[in-house]
Amino acid sequence: xxxxxxAAEARPYHHGxxxxxxxxxxxxxxxxxxxxxLSLRAVAREAGVSPAAPYHHFxxxxxxxxxxxxxxxxxxxTGMTKAKADAEPRSKLNAIGIAYVCFARENxxxxxxxxxxxxxxxxxxxxxxxxxxxxxxxxxxxxIELGADPAAATDLELATTxxxxxxxxxxxxxxxxxFDHLKAELGGEVPFLRAVLAHLGLxxxxxxx
Amino acid sequence: xxxxxxAAEARPYHHGxxxxxxxxxxxxxxxxxxxxxLSLRAVAREAGVSPAAPYHHFxxxxxxxxxxxxxxxxxxxTGMTKAKADAEPRSKLNAIGIAYVCFARENxxxxxxxxxxxxxxxxxxxxxxxxxxxxxxxxxxxxIELGADPAAATDLELATTxxxxxxxxxxxxxxxxxFDHLKAELGGEVPFLRAVLAHLGLxxxxxxx
DNA sequence: AAGATATCTTTACGTCGTCCAGATATCGAT
DNA sequence: ATCGATATCTGGACGACGTAAAGATATCTT
Numbered sequence: 481x482x483x484x485x486x487a488a489e490a491r492p493y494h495h496g497x498x499x500x501x502x503x504x505x506x507x508x509x510x511x512x513x514x515x516x517x518l519s520l521r522a523v524a525r526e527a528g529v530s531p532a533a534p535y536h537h538f539x540x541x542x543x544x545x546x547x548x549x550x551x552x553x554x555x556x557x558t559g560m561t562k563a564k565a566d567a568e569p570r571s572k573l574n575a576i577g578i579a580y581v582c583f584a585r586e587n588x589x590x591x592x593x594x595x596x597x598x599x600x601x602x603x604x605x606x607x608x609x610x611x612x613x614x615x616x617x618x619x620x621x622x623x624i625e626l627g628a629d630p631a632a633a634t635d636l637e638l639a640t641t642x643x644x645x646x647x648x649x650x651x652x653x654x655x656x657x658x659f660d661h662l663k664a665e666l667g668g669e670v671p672f673l674r675a676v677l678a679h680l681g682l683x684x685x686x687x688x689x
Numbered sequence: 690x691x692x693x694x695x696a697a698e699a700r701p702y703h704h705g706x707x708x709x710x711x712x713x714x715x716x717x718x719x720x721x722x723x724x725x726x727l728s729l730r731a732v733a734r735e736a737g738v739s740p741a742a743p744y745h746h747f748x749x750x751x752x753x754x755x756x757x758x759x760x761x762x763x764x765x766x767t768g769m770t771k772a773k774a775d776a777e778p779r780s781k782l783n784a785i786g787i788a789y790v791c792f793a794r795e796n797x798x799x800x801x802x803x804x805x806x807x808x809x810x811x812x813x814x815x816x817x818x819x820x821x822x823x824x825x826x827x828x829x830x831x832x833i834e835l836g837a838d839p840a841a842a843t844d845l846e847l848a849t850t851x852x853x854x855x856x857x858x859x860x861x862x863x864x865x866x867x868f869d870h871l872k873a874e875l876g877g878e879v880p881f882l883r884a885v886l887a888h889l890g891l892x893x894x895x896x897x898x
Numbered sequence: 899a900a901g902a903t904a905t906c907t908t909t910a911c912g913t914c915g916t917c918c919a920g921a922t923a924t925c926g927a928t
Numbered sequence: 929a930t931c932g933a934t935a936t937c938t939g940g941a942c943g944a945c946g947t948a949a950a951g952a953t954a955t956c957t958t
Contacts, residue, residue, distance in 0.1 A: 495937080516809075520915060530938050532916080539937095541915065592808065595861070598803060600725075603866040634874060641868060642859075642888035646851075649858025653805070655851060658814040662846055679851035681890020704906080728945060739907050741947080746905095750946065900958090907952070914945070921938070928930085 499537040499547075501527045508547045512588040518593070527574050542600065549594040553605055556594075557584045557615045565620060573622045573682060574674070577647050584651035591651065607661065621645050626683060639682070646680040708746040708756075710736045715757045719798040727802070729753065751809065758803040762814055765792045765803075766824045773831065780829045780890060783883070786856050790882050793860035799861065828852050835892060848891070855889040 495501065505526035517531045520541045563579030564572050577584050584591040597602050609616045620640040624630050628639060640663040653659060654673060663672040704710065714735035718727050728752045730740045747753040772788030773781050793800040807813050818825045829849040833839050837848060862868060863882060872881040 498936080519913080521913075531914090532918090533940080535916075553738065560937055583763065598865065599861075602864055609867060634871070637871060638884050639888050641871065642855075642885050645858030645862050645885060646855055646889060648861060649854030649860070650851075650857070652808075652857060653854050655811055658818060659850060662843070662850065665843060675847050676851050676854060679848050679890065680855060681888065728947065729927080729947085741908080741949095742906055744947075883957090899954080902955105902957075904955070905953080907950100909948105909950085911948085912946095915943095917942085918940090919938105920940100924933105925936070926931100926933080928932100 495529065497527065498527065498533065502534055502537065502544060502546050503551060506544065507551070507590070510548070510593065511587075515589050515592050515596075518589075537560065542597070545593055546597055548590070549597040550605065550607070552587065552590045552594045553615070554607060555587075555590075557608075557618075559583050559616055560615055561613075564618065569625065573619070573626055573643070574677060576619060576622060577643065577677050577682070578670065578673055580647040581651045581654060582670070584648075585654055585669065588655055595648075607614075616640060616644070642680075643682045644680075646677065646682060648677055650680075704738065707736065707738065707742065711743055711746065711753060712760060715753065716760070716799070719757070719802065720796075724798050724801050725804075727754075727798075728837050751806070754780050754802055755806055757799070758806040759814065759816070761796065761799045761803040762817060762824070764796075764799075765789065766817075766827075768792050769824055769827055770822075773827065778834065782828070782835055782852070783886060785831060786830060786852065786859075786891070787879065787882055789856040790860045790863060791879070793857075794863055796879065797864055804857075824839055825849060825853070850889045851889075853887065855891060859889075 502523055506518060506523045509522055520534060523544065524531045524534055527533075533542060538547065559579045559582075560576050563575040571673035573632055608614050611617075620636060623636060623639050623643070628636055630636065650673060653676075654669070659672065663669050666672045666675055710733055715727060715732045718731055718735055729743060732753065733740045733743055736742075743753060747756065768788045768791075769785050772784040776784035817823050820826075829845060832845060832848050832852070837845055839845065859882060862885075863878070868881065872878050875881045875884055
Protein backbone atom coordinates (compact mmCIF):
# COMPACT_ATOMS: atom_id res chain seq x y z
CA UNK A 481 0.00 0.00 0.00
CA UNK A 482 1.77 3.12 -1.19
CA UNK A 483 -0.67 5.87 -0.40
CA UNK A 484 -1.07 6.86 3.23
CA UNK A 485 -4.80 6.92 3.66
CA UNK A 486 -5.73 9.26 6.47
CA ALA A 487 -9.21 8.66 7.63
CA ALA A 488 -11.42 11.12 5.84
CA GLU A 489 -9.49 13.10 3.25
CA ALA A 490 -7.37 11.21 0.75
CA ARG A 491 -9.52 9.32 -1.71
CA PRO A 492 -7.87 6.04 -2.66
CA TYR A 493 -8.54 4.60 -6.06
CA HIS A 494 -10.54 1.88 -4.41
CA HIS A 495 -11.94 3.77 -1.45
CA GLY A 496 -10.38 2.11 1.60
CA UNK A 497 -13.54 0.80 3.23
CA UNK A 498 -16.63 1.78 1.30
CA UNK A 499 -18.89 -0.43 3.35
CA UNK A 500 -18.07 1.55 6.47
CA UNK A 501 -18.33 4.83 4.58
CA UNK A 502 -21.77 3.93 3.27
CA UNK A 503 -23.16 3.11 6.69
CA UNK A 504 -21.74 6.36 8.03
CA UNK A 505 -23.18 8.30 5.12
CA UNK A 506 -26.56 6.69 5.73
CA UNK A 507 -26.49 7.72 9.39
CA UNK A 508 -25.54 11.25 8.45
CA UNK A 509 -28.47 11.52 6.05
CA UNK A 510 -30.76 9.92 8.58
CA UNK A 511 -29.91 12.48 11.22
CA UNK A 512 -29.97 15.45 8.88
CA UNK A 513 -33.00 14.75 6.72
CA UNK A 514 -34.90 11.89 8.29
CA UNK A 515 -35.86 8.41 7.14
CA UNK A 516 -37.79 9.50 4.04
CA UNK A 517 -34.67 11.01 2.51
CA LEU A 518 -32.70 7.81 3.01
CA SER A 519 -32.42 6.44 -0.53
CA LEU A 520 -29.70 4.17 -1.80
CA ARG A 521 -28.73 6.78 -4.37
CA ALA A 522 -28.57 9.52 -1.75
CA VAL A 523 -26.29 7.38 0.39
CA ALA A 524 -23.99 6.71 -2.56
CA ARG A 525 -24.03 10.43 -3.39
CA GLU A 526 -23.15 11.35 0.18
CA ALA A 527 -20.31 8.84 0.15
CA GLY A 528 -19.08 10.19 -3.18
CA VAL A 529 -19.55 7.07 -5.26
CA SER A 530 -21.76 5.99 -8.14
CA PRO A 531 -25.30 4.73 -7.50
CA ALA A 532 -24.27 1.16 -8.31
CA ALA A 533 -21.22 1.05 -6.05
CA PRO A 534 -23.10 -0.07 -2.91
CA TYR A 535 -24.08 -3.29 -4.66
CA HIS A 536 -20.55 -4.59 -4.23
CA HIS A 537 -21.01 -4.48 -0.46
CA PHE A 538 -24.72 -5.05 0.07
CA UNK A 539 -27.16 -7.33 -1.72
CA UNK A 540 -29.76 -4.59 -1.91
CA UNK A 541 -31.06 -1.53 -0.11
CA UNK A 542 -32.61 -3.58 2.68
CA UNK A 543 -29.24 -5.10 3.50
CA UNK A 544 -27.65 -1.68 3.78
CA UNK A 545 -30.43 -0.59 6.11
CA UNK A 546 -29.87 -3.78 8.11
CA UNK A 547 -26.28 -2.73 8.66
CA UNK A 548 -27.41 0.70 9.83
CA UNK A 549 -29.99 -0.90 12.11
CA UNK A 550 -27.40 -3.28 13.54
CA UNK A 551 -25.29 -0.33 14.58
CA UNK A 552 -28.32 1.16 16.22
CA UNK A 553 -28.94 -1.98 18.26
CA UNK A 554 -25.32 -1.98 19.38
CA UNK A 555 -25.43 1.63 20.51
CA UNK A 556 -28.69 0.95 22.32
CA UNK A 557 -27.20 -2.10 23.97
CA THR A 558 -24.14 -0.32 25.31
CA GLY A 559 -26.35 2.51 26.54
CA MET A 560 -28.43 0.04 28.50
CA THR A 561 -25.31 -1.59 29.93
CA LYS A 562 -23.95 1.73 31.10
CA ALA A 563 -27.29 2.77 32.60
CA LYS A 564 -27.49 -0.46 34.56
CA ALA A 565 -23.95 -0.06 35.86
CA ASP A 566 -24.55 3.49 37.01
CA ALA A 567 -27.78 2.80 38.88
CA GLU A 568 -28.55 1.72 42.42
CA PRO A 569 -29.39 -2.00 42.62
CA ARG A 570 -33.12 -1.43 43.16
CA SER A 571 -33.28 1.10 40.32
CA LYS A 572 -31.42 -0.89 37.71
CA LEU A 573 -34.42 -2.13 35.77
CA ASN A 574 -35.94 1.31 35.79
CA ALA A 575 -32.66 2.80 34.62
CA ILE A 576 -32.43 0.33 31.75
CA GLY A 577 -35.93 1.21 30.66
CA ILE A 578 -35.22 4.93 30.77
CA ALA A 579 -32.01 4.41 28.81
CA TYR A 580 -33.95 2.47 26.19
CA VAL A 581 -36.58 5.13 25.75
CA CYS A 582 -34.07 7.98 25.82
CA PHE A 583 -32.10 6.34 23.04
CA ALA A 584 -35.26 6.12 20.95
CA ARG A 585 -36.13 9.73 21.69
CA GLU A 586 -32.65 11.03 20.90
CA ASN A 587 -32.31 8.99 17.70
CA UNK A 588 -35.84 8.79 16.35
CA UNK A 589 -34.84 8.25 12.74
CA UNK A 590 -32.39 5.49 13.63
CA UNK A 591 -34.91 3.89 15.95
CA UNK A 592 -37.42 3.85 13.16
CA UNK A 593 -34.99 2.23 10.75
CA UNK A 594 -34.27 -0.42 13.37
CA UNK A 595 -37.91 -1.35 13.84
CA UNK A 596 -38.84 -0.96 10.18
CA UNK A 597 -36.24 -3.59 9.39
CA UNK A 598 -37.59 -5.80 12.17
CA UNK A 599 -41.18 -5.39 10.98
CA UNK A 600 -40.17 -6.23 7.43
CA UNK A 601 -38.70 -9.57 8.43
CA UNK A 602 -41.13 -10.03 11.32
CA UNK A 603 -38.26 -10.67 13.70
CA UNK A 604 -35.99 -8.72 15.97
CA UNK A 605 -32.30 -9.10 15.16
CA UNK A 606 -30.94 -12.36 16.49
CA UNK A 607 -28.17 -10.59 18.38
CA UNK A 608 -30.76 -9.18 20.78
CA UNK A 609 -31.36 -12.62 22.27
CA UNK A 610 -28.59 -14.98 21.33
CA UNK A 611 -25.41 -14.07 23.10
CA UNK A 612 -25.06 -14.00 26.86
CA UNK A 613 -24.93 -10.23 27.27
CA UNK A 614 -27.60 -9.34 24.73
CA UNK A 615 -30.05 -6.63 25.64
CA UNK A 616 -32.75 -9.21 26.25
CA UNK A 617 -30.61 -11.22 28.66
CA UNK A 618 -29.58 -8.03 30.38
CA UNK A 619 -33.17 -7.23 31.20
CA UNK A 620 -33.91 -10.79 32.23
CA UNK A 621 -30.90 -10.98 34.53
CA UNK A 622 -31.88 -7.71 36.11
CA UNK A 623 -35.31 -9.16 36.76
CA ILE A 624 -33.64 -11.99 38.67
CA GLU A 625 -31.50 -9.60 40.64
CA LEU A 626 -34.68 -7.79 41.62
CA GLY A 627 -36.14 -10.96 43.03
CA ALA A 628 -37.77 -12.83 40.17
CA ASP A 629 -37.60 -16.59 40.44
CA PRO A 630 -35.01 -17.94 37.96
CA ALA A 631 -36.62 -21.36 38.12
CA ALA A 632 -39.94 -20.09 36.75
CA ALA A 633 -38.60 -19.89 33.24
CA THR A 634 -41.80 -19.08 31.40
CA ASP A 635 -42.85 -16.45 33.87
CA LEU A 636 -39.41 -14.89 33.70
CA GLU A 637 -39.57 -14.72 29.94
CA LEU A 638 -43.02 -13.20 30.12
CA ALA A 639 -41.82 -10.55 32.53
CA THR A 640 -38.88 -9.74 30.28
CA THR A 641 -41.14 -9.57 27.26
CA UNK A 642 -43.53 -7.32 29.13
CA UNK A 643 -40.71 -4.97 30.00
CA UNK A 644 -39.68 -4.82 26.37
CA UNK A 645 -43.24 -4.11 25.29
CA UNK A 646 -43.54 -1.32 27.81
CA UNK A 647 -40.27 0.29 26.78
CA UNK A 648 -41.01 0.09 23.08
CA UNK A 649 -44.58 1.26 23.46
CA UNK A 650 -43.49 4.19 25.56
CA UNK A 651 -40.66 5.00 23.16
CA UNK A 652 -43.09 5.34 20.29
CA UNK A 653 -45.84 7.14 22.19
CA UNK A 654 -43.40 9.66 23.57
CA UNK A 655 -42.76 10.77 20.01
CA UNK A 656 -46.33 11.95 19.51
CA UNK A 657 -47.34 15.55 20.13
CA UNK A 658 -50.42 14.45 22.04
CA PHE A 659 -48.26 13.95 25.11
CA ASP A 660 -46.44 17.26 25.03
CA HIS A 661 -48.71 18.84 27.61
CA LEU A 662 -48.13 15.96 29.99
CA LYS A 663 -44.40 16.38 29.60
CA ALA A 664 -44.69 20.08 30.31
CA GLU A 665 -46.91 19.46 33.29
CA LEU A 666 -44.43 17.06 34.80
CA GLY A 667 -41.45 19.28 34.13
CA GLY A 668 -39.69 17.66 31.21
CA GLU A 669 -39.48 14.54 29.15
CA VAL A 670 -37.62 12.26 31.52
CA PRO A 671 -40.00 12.89 34.44
CA PHE A 672 -42.82 12.04 32.06
CA LEU A 673 -41.13 8.81 31.03
CA ARG A 674 -40.51 7.87 34.64
CA ALA A 675 -44.10 8.61 35.53
CA VAL A 676 -45.49 6.40 32.77
CA LEU A 677 -43.09 3.60 33.59
CA ALA A 678 -44.22 3.81 37.20
CA HIS A 679 -47.68 2.81 36.02
CA LEU A 680 -46.39 -0.29 34.30
CA GLY A 681 -45.81 -3.10 36.75
CA LEU A 682 -42.38 -4.24 35.70
CA UNK A 683 -40.90 -4.79 39.09
CA UNK A 684 -41.13 -8.33 40.46
CA UNK A 685 -40.82 -7.27 44.07
CA UNK A 686 -41.82 -3.72 44.86
CA UNK A 687 -41.16 -0.50 43.04
CA UNK A 688 -37.77 1.17 42.66
CA UNK A 689 -36.66 4.59 43.84
CA UNK B 690 -68.15 3.38 -23.58
CA UNK B 691 -68.87 0.87 -20.92
CA UNK B 692 -66.13 -1.47 -20.05
CA UNK B 693 -66.14 -3.71 -17.03
CA UNK B 694 -63.04 -3.22 -14.97
CA UNK B 695 -61.25 -5.16 -12.28
CA ALA B 696 -63.49 -5.60 -9.31
CA ALA B 697 -67.11 -6.41 -9.78
CA GLU B 698 -69.17 -3.67 -11.31
CA ALA B 699 -69.64 -1.82 -14.57
CA ARG B 700 -67.99 1.53 -14.44
CA PRO B 701 -70.09 4.67 -14.81
CA TYR B 702 -68.81 7.53 -16.91
CA HIS B 703 -67.57 9.31 -13.85
CA HIS B 704 -67.15 6.39 -11.47
CA GLY B 705 -69.78 7.03 -8.82
CA UNK B 706 -67.48 7.42 -5.82
CA UNK B 707 -63.87 7.03 -6.75
CA UNK B 708 -62.65 8.19 -3.39
CA UNK B 709 -64.37 5.28 -1.71
CA UNK B 710 -63.21 2.90 -4.42
CA UNK B 711 -59.61 4.00 -3.99
CA UNK B 712 -59.61 3.43 -0.25
CA UNK B 713 -61.16 0.01 -0.79
CA UNK B 714 -58.63 -0.82 -3.47
CA UNK B 715 -55.84 0.22 -1.15
CA UNK B 716 -57.13 -2.05 1.59
CA UNK B 717 -57.43 -4.93 -0.85
CA UNK B 718 -53.82 -4.50 -1.94
CA UNK B 719 -52.73 -4.09 1.65
CA UNK B 720 -54.26 -7.37 2.67
CA UNK B 721 -53.19 -9.29 -0.39
CA UNK B 722 -49.64 -8.06 -0.90
CA UNK B 723 -48.64 -6.10 2.16
CA UNK B 724 -47.58 -2.52 2.78
CA UNK B 725 -44.59 -2.53 0.41
CA UNK B 726 -46.85 -3.17 -2.59
CA LEU B 727 -49.08 -0.25 -1.71
CA SER B 728 -48.17 2.35 -4.33
CA LEU B 729 -50.41 5.10 -5.59
CA ARG B 730 -50.21 3.68 -9.09
CA ALA B 731 -51.09 0.19 -7.89
CA VAL B 732 -54.13 1.55 -6.10
CA ALA B 733 -55.26 3.39 -9.22
CA ARG B 734 -54.67 0.24 -11.27
CA GLU B 735 -56.69 -1.86 -8.85
CA ALA B 736 -59.51 0.69 -8.98
CA GLY B 737 -59.33 0.71 -12.76
CA VAL B 738 -58.39 4.33 -13.27
CA SER B 739 -55.37 6.22 -14.54
CA PRO B 740 -52.40 6.95 -12.28
CA ALA B 741 -53.34 10.61 -12.02
CA ALA B 742 -57.00 10.10 -11.15
CA PRO B 743 -56.46 9.87 -7.38
CA TYR B 744 -55.17 13.43 -7.35
CA HIS B 745 -58.71 14.72 -7.79
CA HIS B 746 -59.61 13.20 -4.43
CA PHE B 747 -56.39 13.30 -2.43
CA UNK B 748 -53.65 15.93 -2.27
CA UNK B 749 -50.96 13.26 -2.49
CA UNK B 750 -50.17 9.69 -1.57
CA UNK B 751 -49.87 10.49 2.13
CA UNK B 752 -53.42 11.81 2.16
CA UNK B 753 -54.75 8.62 0.59
CA UNK B 754 -52.92 6.60 3.20
CA UNK B 755 -54.38 8.86 5.87
CA UNK B 756 -57.84 7.93 4.67
CA UNK B 757 -56.94 4.25 4.84
CA UNK B 758 -55.49 4.74 8.31
CA UNK B 759 -58.58 6.60 9.47
CA UNK B 760 -60.69 3.65 8.54
CA UNK B 761 -58.35 1.44 10.51
CA UNK B 762 -58.74 3.60 13.61
CA UNK B 763 -62.50 3.45 13.27
CA UNK B 764 -62.55 -0.32 12.99
CA UNK B 765 -60.22 -0.57 15.96
CA UNK B 766 -62.41 1.77 17.95
CA THR B 767 -65.62 -0.14 17.36
CA GLY B 768 -63.79 -3.36 18.20
CA MET B 769 -62.76 -1.91 21.53
CA THR B 770 -66.28 -0.72 22.22
CA LYS B 771 -67.73 -4.12 21.55
CA ALA B 772 -65.09 -5.85 23.66
CA LYS B 773 -65.83 -3.57 26.59
CA ALA B 774 -69.56 -4.15 26.32
CA ASP B 775 -69.15 -7.92 26.23
CA ALA B 776 -66.87 -8.16 29.26
CA GLU B 777 -67.50 -8.47 32.98
CA PRO B 778 -67.04 -5.14 34.78
CA ARG B 779 -63.74 -6.09 36.37
CA SER B 780 -62.38 -7.47 33.08
CA LYS B 781 -63.30 -4.54 30.88
CA LEU B 782 -59.89 -2.91 30.72
CA ASN B 783 -58.26 -6.22 30.05
CA ALA B 784 -60.81 -6.96 27.34
CA ILE B 785 -60.17 -3.61 25.66
CA GLY B 786 -56.45 -4.29 25.66
CA ILE B 787 -56.90 -7.73 24.15
CA ALA B 788 -59.23 -6.33 21.51
CA TYR B 789 -56.61 -3.72 20.63
CA VAL B 790 -53.82 -6.22 20.25
CA CYS B 791 -55.97 -8.72 18.39
CA PHE B 792 -56.93 -6.07 15.87
CA ALA B 793 -53.26 -5.33 15.29
CA ARG B 794 -52.46 -9.02 14.93
CA GLU B 795 -55.33 -9.70 12.56
CA ASN B 796 -54.64 -6.63 10.41
CA UNK B 797 -50.88 -6.21 10.59
CA UNK B 798 -50.56 -4.32 7.32
CA UNK B 799 -53.35 -1.92 8.19
CA UNK B 800 -51.96 -1.42 11.67
CA UNK B 801 -48.60 -0.57 10.16
CA UNK B 802 -50.13 1.98 7.80
CA UNK B 803 -51.92 3.55 10.75
CA UNK B 804 -48.78 4.00 12.79
CA UNK B 805 -46.57 4.90 9.84
CA UNK B 806 -48.89 7.81 9.16
CA UNK B 807 -48.78 8.77 12.84
CA UNK B 808 -45.00 8.57 12.96
CA UNK B 809 -44.71 10.70 9.84
CA UNK B 810 -46.69 13.54 11.38
CA UNK B 811 -45.48 12.77 14.89
CA UNK B 812 -49.04 12.71 16.15
CA UNK B 813 -51.83 10.22 16.60
CA UNK B 814 -55.00 11.11 14.71
CA UNK B 815 -56.99 13.76 16.54
CA UNK B 816 -60.10 11.59 16.52
CA UNK B 817 -58.44 9.27 19.01
CA UNK B 818 -58.66 11.89 21.75
CA UNK B 819 -61.05 14.61 20.77
CA UNK B 820 -64.60 13.34 20.82
CA UNK B 821 -66.27 11.98 23.90
CA UNK B 822 -66.25 8.33 22.88
CA UNK B 823 -62.83 8.22 21.33
CA UNK B 824 -60.67 5.20 22.03
CA UNK B 825 -58.55 7.20 24.45
CA UNK B 826 -61.54 8.37 26.46
CA UNK B 827 -62.92 4.85 26.45
CA UNK B 828 -59.81 3.58 28.14
CA UNK B 829 -59.74 6.46 30.57
CA UNK B 830 -63.37 6.02 31.54
CA UNK B 831 -62.79 2.34 32.09
CA UNK B 832 -59.93 3.24 34.40
CA ILE B 833 -62.35 5.31 36.43
CA GLU B 834 -64.90 2.51 36.54
CA LEU B 835 -62.16 0.26 37.85
CA GLY B 836 -61.54 2.61 40.75
CA ALA B 837 -59.12 5.27 39.54
CA ASP B 838 -59.63 8.69 41.06
CA PRO B 839 -61.26 11.00 38.48
CA ALA B 840 -60.03 14.02 40.41
CA ALA B 841 -56.37 13.10 39.97
CA ALA B 842 -56.35 14.25 36.38
CA THR B 843 -52.66 13.93 35.66
CA ASP B 844 -52.38 10.52 37.23
CA LEU B 845 -55.41 9.38 35.29
CA GLU B 846 -53.90 10.56 32.03
CA LEU B 847 -50.66 8.85 32.89
CA ALA B 848 -52.45 5.60 33.58
CA THR B 849 -54.33 5.84 30.31
CA THR B 850 -51.13 6.61 28.45
CA UNK B 851 -49.41 3.70 30.12
CA UNK B 852 -52.20 1.38 29.02
CA UNK B 853 -51.85 2.62 25.47
CA UNK B 854 -48.09 2.09 25.54
CA UNK B 855 -48.52 -1.42 26.83
CA UNK B 856 -51.08 -2.33 24.19
CA UNK B 857 -49.08 -0.87 21.34
CA UNK B 858 -45.81 -2.34 22.53
CA UNK B 859 -47.39 -5.75 22.90
CA UNK B 860 -49.11 -5.45 19.52
CA UNK B 861 -45.79 -4.90 17.80
CA UNK B 862 -43.79 -7.43 19.78
CA UNK B 863 -46.38 -10.12 19.18
CA UNK B 864 -45.61 -9.82 15.48
CA UNK B 865 -42.04 -11.00 15.90
CA UNK B 866 -41.06 -14.63 15.50
CA UNK B 867 -38.97 -14.51 18.67
CA PHE B 868 -42.09 -15.01 20.72
CA ASP B 869 -43.53 -17.92 18.80
CA HIS B 870 -42.24 -20.49 21.25
CA LEU B 871 -43.84 -18.62 24.15
CA LYS B 872 -47.15 -18.61 22.32
CA ALA B 873 -46.87 -22.32 21.70
CA GLU B 874 -45.90 -22.97 25.30
CA LEU B 875 -48.93 -21.10 26.57
CA GLY B 876 -51.31 -22.73 24.16
CA GLY B 877 -52.02 -20.06 21.58
CA GLU B 878 -51.69 -16.40 20.85
CA VAL B 879 -54.44 -15.00 23.05
CA PRO B 880 -53.22 -16.79 26.18
CA PHE B 881 -49.80 -15.36 25.44
CA LEU B 882 -51.21 -11.86 25.10
CA ARG B 883 -53.16 -12.24 28.34
CA ALA B 884 -50.08 -13.48 30.13
CA VAL B 885 -47.95 -10.54 29.04
CA LEU B 886 -50.68 -8.06 29.89
CA ALA B 887 -50.92 -9.64 33.34
CA HIS B 888 -47.33 -8.51 33.90
CA LEU B 889 -48.13 -4.91 33.05
CA GLY B 890 -49.74 -3.13 35.96
CA LEU B 891 -52.62 -1.45 34.24
CA UNK B 892 -55.24 -2.01 36.84
CA UNK B 893 -55.77 0.76 39.38
CA UNK B 894 -57.27 -1.51 42.01
CA UNK B 895 -56.39 -5.13 41.77
CA UNK B 896 -56.15 -7.46 38.79
CA UNK B 897 -59.01 -8.66 36.65
CA UNK B 898 -60.15 -12.24 36.11
C1' DA C 899 -79.07 24.82 -24.70
C1' DA C 900 -74.70 26.56 -23.13
C1' DG C 901 -71.23 27.76 -20.39
C1' DA C 902 -68.99 26.53 -15.95
C1' DT C 903 -67.20 22.96 -13.24
C1' DA C 904 -65.81 18.51 -11.70
C1' DT C 905 -63.77 14.36 -13.04
C1' DC C 906 -60.73 11.46 -15.60
C1' DT C 907 -56.81 10.49 -19.30
C1' DT C 908 -52.54 11.33 -21.60
C1' DT C 909 -48.17 12.73 -21.59
C1' DA C 910 -44.12 14.04 -19.40
C1' DC C 911 -40.39 14.86 -15.85
C1' DG C 912 -37.28 13.63 -12.28
C1' DT C 913 -36.11 10.07 -8.83
C1' DC C 914 -35.79 5.66 -7.33
C1' DG C 915 -33.90 0.48 -6.98
C1' DT C 916 -31.46 -2.53 -9.69
C1' DC C 917 -28.96 -4.83 -13.44
C1' DC C 918 -25.30 -5.16 -16.92
C1' DA C 919 -21.19 -4.18 -19.50
C1' DG C 920 -17.02 -2.08 -19.24
C1' DA C 921 -13.07 0.21 -16.76
C1' DT C 922 -9.60 0.20 -13.16
C1' DA C 923 -7.15 -1.25 -9.20
C1' DT C 924 -5.43 -5.03 -6.19
C1' DC C 925 -3.84 -9.69 -5.43
C1' DG C 926 -1.80 -14.46 -6.29
C1' DA C 927 1.09 -17.30 -8.54
C1' DT C 928 4.73 -17.71 -11.40
C1' DA D 929 8.41 -7.94 -12.01
C1' DT D 930 4.75 -9.94 -15.08
C1' DC D 931 0.42 -11.44 -15.89
C1' DG D 932 -3.83 -13.32 -15.41
C1' DA D 933 -7.61 -13.63 -11.94
C1' DT D 934 -10.36 -11.15 -8.96
C1' DA D 935 -12.38 -7.40 -6.42
C1' DT D 936 -14.06 -2.83 -6.81
C1' DC D 937 -16.06 1.09 -9.07
C1' DT D 938 -18.33 3.80 -13.24
C1' DG D 939 -21.71 4.66 -16.86
C1' DG D 940 -25.71 3.70 -18.95
C1' DA D 941 -30.10 1.56 -19.15
C1' DC D 942 -34.74 -0.25 -17.68
C1' DG D 943 -39.07 -0.28 -15.46
C1' DA D 944 -41.73 1.58 -11.52
C1' DC D 945 -42.74 5.27 -8.78
C1' DG D 946 -44.89 10.15 -7.23
C1' DT D 947 -46.53 14.06 -9.27
C1' DA D 948 -47.56 18.09 -12.37
C1' DA D 949 -49.75 20.13 -16.62
C1' DA D 950 -52.78 20.10 -20.37
C1' DG D 951 -56.42 18.09 -22.85
C1' DA D 952 -60.83 15.36 -22.99
C1' DT D 953 -65.38 14.20 -21.22
C1' DA D 954 -69.22 14.04 -18.22
C1' DT D 955 -72.18 16.49 -14.79
C1' DC D 956 -74.20 20.68 -12.88
C1' DT D 957 -76.22 25.25 -13.05
C1' DT D 958 -78.86 28.46 -15.12
